[in-house]
Amino acid sequence: MIVGSDISRYPNTPKPTCRGYLHKRTQSAILKGWRKRWFVLKHNGYLHYYKRKKDEGKCRPLEVTKLEGAEIGVDTSLGKPFVFKCIPQAGNRIFYFCATSNQEMKRWLEAMDKAVHP
Secondary structure, X not given: OOOOOOXXXXXXXXXXXXXXXXXXXXXXXXXXXXXXXXXXXOOOOEEEEEOOHHHOOOOOOOEEXXXXXXXXXXXOOOOOOOEEEEEOOOOOOOEEEEOOOHHHXXXXXXXXXXXXXX
């Protein structure tokens, strides 16, 4: 049983394809930098993120983004290792993510690529 998610309440719900902590680049007028967030990529191709792991299934996500048709890939422009970006088809936003290792980055890129091309 997975605590802190809707899986325990709805056993027939498919397990998310990918979940874990990533650092997300913040570019608001007030805050700039990287924030650690809990990301959940669902089977329906939507990427949800929360402030903390324990918020999954208990709180509404901070944001939900549809990945189908998005552009994803490694990004070296920020001079930081294990950074990748996602440009969703809808909207004019670019998400920058930073993983803790190359292996973790590849895991997310593979999962996101499947969501981009269902």
